């Protein structure tokens with residue numbers, strides 16, 4: 001029996017095994033392989049694959065990632081910025097996306113790369129000019145993101161395409177949680193196990209509804225597109241060899257290691 005108000009988590013992962021790529025629903029230590037894809041009604045096949053036998057991939061392949069800057073007041077203040085009157089938006093290209101466990105290659109043109117732990121919203125259907133009351137209908141679910149940023153480059157270049165768009169600058173994962181109320185979740189970032197960022201999604205200046213109304217006023221979002229909702233205070237440098245982990249309550253942990261660009 002389903003308890004009113006109590007949701008069962010549904011976690012959809014994208015994975016590869018023996019050269020095959022698919023989607024599966026996470027069940028304890030296995031994946032129940034999905035027939036079809038998660039953007040439509042889907043069936044579980046009942047075919048189980050052990051989680052430790054697969055490679056988890058980025059849970060979606062976005063056509064675009066739309067970032068929102070300065071959406072937590074304390075974080076805006078720590079970098080000497082005011083909370084903007086209108087949300088600051090920017091793009092991260094599809095080529096910036098990497099999955100859980102994939103390495104973040106330190107970009108050659110920066111000496112100061114920062115972590116930014118963020119709640120990522122995954123869009124489930126094509127949409128534009130979404131009214132506030134319809135926003136929940138266009139969301140597939142939520143995952144963890146790291147809006148990795150070349151801070152020095154961001155400060156000296158007027159547009160952030162290079163600073164926030166370099167290869168590997170958008171780790172996403174480990175899966176999409178589709179049954180989650182995102183209003184008040186803890187969001188945390190550790191580097192080598194040491195806590196760097198800790199916040200709550202309830203501290204967002206503009207909630208997810210406002211962000212999606214604002215973004216879709218301008219552009220069509222496609223299934224698999226991702227909105228990054230901003231980072232709480234505590235951003236700081238990453239160095240080659242570091243292991244950075246973003247953990248969001250009710251979703252899980254996204255871990256990536258920083259390596260020297262080969």
Ligand code: MG
Nearest residue numbers: 116147230231
């Ligand atoms: Mg950010």
